[in-house]
Every structure is written in C-alpha cells, then in structure tokens.
Amino acid sequence: DAKTTQPTSMDCAEGRAANLPCNHSTISGNEYVYWYRQIHSQGPQYIIHGLKNNETNEMASLIITEDRKSSTLILPHATLRDTAVYYCIVRSGTGTASKLTFGTGTRLQVTL
Amino acid sequence: NAGVTQTPKFRILKIGQSMTLQCTQDMNHNYMYWYRQDPGMGLKLIYYSVGAGITDKGEVPNGYNVSRSTTEDFPLRLELAAPSQTSVYFCASNPRADTNYEQYFGPGTRLTVT
Numbered sequence: 001d002a003k004t005t006q007p008t009s010m011d012c013a014e015g016r017a018a019n020l021p022c023n024h025s026t027i028s029g030n031e032y033v034y035w036y037r038q039i040h041s042q043g044p045q046y047i048i049h050g051l052k053n054n055e056t057n058e059m060a061s062l063i064i065t066e067d068r069k070s071s072t073l074i075l076p077h078a079t080l081r082d083t084a085v086y087y088c089i090v091r092s093g094t095g096t097a098s099k100l101t102f103g104t105g106t107r108l109q110v111t112l
Numbered sequence: 113n114a115g116v117t118q119t120p121k122f123r124i125l126k127i128g129q130s131m132t133l134q135c136t137q138d139m140n141h142n143y144m145y146w147y148r149q150d151p152g153m154g155l156k157l158i159y160y161s162v163g164a165g166i167t168d169k170g171e172v173p174n175g176y177n178v179s180r181s182t183t184e185d186f187p188l189r190l191e192l193a194a195p196s197q198t199s200v201y202f203c204a205s206n207p208r209a210d211t212n213y214e215q216y217f218g219p220g221t222r223l224t225v226t
Contacts, residue, residue, distance in 0.1 A: 034214075043116075043202050043217030044155065087154065099145070099170065100215060102154030 004088045009107040012082075018075040020106050022088030025069040031090045033064060034100070035073045039084040044102075047073065047086075078110045113138050116218035118203050124224045125193040133188040133221050135203030143206050144186040145215065146170075146178065148199040155202060161186055193225045 005023040012018040024033065034049040048055055048062045050071075055062045061074040075082055087105040119134045137144065142163045147155040147170075157170030161180040175197060177189040186205075190197060200222050204215040 041200065041220065043204070043219050044215075045217070046214035049214070099157055099160060100155070101171075102147075102156070104152070104154050 004090055004103055006086075006088050006103065006106045008104070009109065011109050011111060012075075012078045014079055014110050014112055015077055018078040018082065018108055018110070020073040020075075020086050020088075020108065021070065022073070023070045024088070024090045027068050027090050033062065033068075033071050034089040034091060035060070035062065036087045036089065036100075036102075037082075037084040038087070038105070039081075044087065078108075080110050080112070082108065083110045084108060115139065116203055116205055116216050118201075118218040118221050120221060121219070122222045124226065125190075127193060127195065127225060129193050130189070130191050131193070131223075133190070133201055133203075133223075135186045135188065135218060136184050137186075137203075137205040137216070138184065139205065139207070139216065140183060141205035141207045141216075142183065143208065144180065145204040146176075146186070146188045147202045147204065148172065148197075149202065149220075150199050158188065158201075190223075195225050197223065198225045199223060 032049050032051050035047040036044040038044045048060050050062045064071045085105040085107050087102050089100050116137045145160045146158040149155045156172045159178040161167045164180050164183050167178050200220045202220045203218040206213045206215045
C-alpha cells in the first residue's frame with residue numbers, strides 16, 4: 001500500500017471549515033484513499049473514502065486531485081467535538097483482508 | 113447492535129504473567145482484526161481473521177496468539193507479558209474485504225506491564 005504524508009498538527013476556529021491535506025504521491029490505480037479519526041484514545045472512527053471522484057457524506061467531503069497524488073478532507077463547519085487525530089490511509093482494493101496501515105496522522109485542534 | 117465490544121477496559125500485568133483480551137462483535141462480520149497503539153503512534157496490526165477457524169499474522173505478531181472459534185469472538189492471548197507490550201489494544205471488524213466496507217473499532221483495552 002502507498003505511503004501517506006500528513007502535517008503533524010493543525011488548528012481551526014470553531015464554525016470554520018477544516019481542510020486537512022494528505023500526500024500520497026505513490027498511489028496506484030486500484031488504491032483507495034480512506035480517512036479515519038480518533039478522538040482522545042477512543043477507537044478510530046471511519047469518516048469517508050474515495051477512489052477518483054470527490055465524495056461527500058454527512059460528516060465530511062473528500063477532494064482527490066486529478067492525478068490522485070494528494071487529497072483533502074474537509075470538515076465544513078468544525079466544532080469542538082471534531083478535535084481529534086485524523087488518519088489518511090491508502091489501501092489496495094484487492095486482497096484477502098482490509099488491513100489498514102495507520103501513520104501518525106494530523107492532530108486537529110478546534111478552538112473557540 | 114452493541115457493535116464491537118472489548119474487555120477489560122484496563123489491566124495491569126506483572127512481567128511474565130499471561131492474559132486474554134476479549135473481543136466480540138454482534139454484526140455477523142467475517143473479518144476481525146487486532147491492533148496495538150503505542151503512545152503518540154498510529155495503530156499497528158497484530159493479527160487478523162477472515163472467518164471462523166482462519167487467522168493470520170499482521171505486522172507485529174510476536175508475543176501474541178489468537179483464535180477464532182466463532183464468528184462473533186476473536187480473543188487475543190498474551191503469553192509471558194513484557195514491558196514492551198504496554199499499549200492500547202483495539203479490536204475491529206468489517207463484513208468483507210472489499211474497499212467499500214469500513215472497519216468498526218471497539219473502545220480499546222489499556223494494558224500496562226510492570
């Protein structure tokens with residue numbers, strides 16, 4: 001699976017959009033981009049995933065560049081409860097199990 | 113559904129002791145996973161299972177054993193606990209291996225070995 005690079009930490013004011021970048025320049029054609037987050041040592045929580053097209057759900061939007069070498073997770077109106085570590089994961093679409101490789105992620109601090 | 117449950121929440125072991133971390137899911141998922149997370153680090157895969165009776169090693173399996181006798185349960189066994197096994201352990205499951213299925217994580221077990 002391709003390696004990802006994320007900033008160590010970011011700050012965001014409550015109510016503003018949080019844009020979390022991720023570089024995955026070695027991504028291959030059948031690899032998906034996944035985002036999970038982990039709130040204060042709880043179990044990781046799935047947010048969103050995509051292959052080529054931009055995706056949106058009730059939690060966030062995922063923007064993937066046309067060359068697929070980077071992506072951005074957007075939390076449209078960040079709240080204090082969105083303070084967490086956000087993990088960008090690239091994973092192959094094939095294989096016998098959905099093994100996830102977690103890096104150290106981006107620690108997002110949402111402030112008043 | 114309760115989702116993925118783990119017991120105990122916390123445990124302190126002495127060096128050389130053994131214990132079993134329990135994981136149960138009530139979603140009828142075939143795939144189950146054990147991860148460990150050291151302070152300030154991401155999760156690392158210990159073992160996984162693709163169905164009852166089938167298990168395989170992940171990235172960091174040494175010092176651990178697993179079994180999968182039922183779809184619901186996936187216990188993790190620590191033999192001869194060592195300080196290096198101090199960590200938070202997470203169990204996860206998902207219904208299939210396809211990319212369109214998210215993993216559901218349990219709340220974790222915080223283990224300290226002294």
